[in-house]
Amino acid sequence: MTAPVLEMRAIGKAFPGVRALSDVTLNVAPGEVHAICGENGAGKSTLMKVLSGVHPHGSYDGEILFQGAPCAFKDIGASEARGIVIIHQELALVPYLSIAENIFLGNEHARHGIISWNETHRHAAALLKRVGLAEHPGTRVADIGVGKQQLVEIAKALAKKVKLLILDEPTAALNDGDSDRLLLLIKELKAQGITSIIISHKLGEIAEVADSVTILRDGRTIETLDVHDA
């Protein structure tokens, strides 16, 4: 077996009065789509927040290695700088800003402090093409549906040069058509070398898109299975 691109070892995380994670192990192979499943409250989102620096280094036990190097992220910006991007269950776009503004929020194309809208829109249009979203970059995010908003989130991740994309229950709020389109995109990104972790409890979806699946229960790893052998 090839060396994992991501290793999370003996991860523990407690909140006041709640032990969310105990001795969790997660190994993700380079270029795969790895599903995480488990009931509500199993610790799935917490594990991904530990990975992405939402819960900073020092607030959890255990160790994380990405591409063989240890990770001690103090915040989301630190994990993004290494190419790890999380898309939360509750999308984090600003509704009254345009698609392009959302994609480059905090990361604008500026020269001498002046934002270049031509450059921004050109780059946004190229990213929208990659995610298969036929909308003008100037369209307000409030004016597109939640399925398209999810694609804007992925375009935003691509703008950050994502290597490991984390999707927390990405299809929970999507209809079947939008879900299928999203799963197809995850497979296309995989073909481009992007590794994904997808949290899901939809078995059909896991069978469709995932190479392996790790099952969590009550904050513990139950097992990791190869989806294609199952």
Ligand SMILES: Nc1ncnc2c1ncn2[C@@H]1O[C@H](COP(=O)(O)OP(=O)(O)O)[C@@H](O)[C@H]1O
């Ligand atoms: N910020 C927090 N403060 C306190 N408790 C939390 C916090 N985040 C998660 N928890 C608790 O940790 C446990 C795991 O939650 P979570 O990771 O969100 O589960 P899942 O995503 O698998 O549904 C739950 O008992 C939840 O209530």
Ligand SMILES: [Mg+2]
């Ligand atoms: Mg969750």
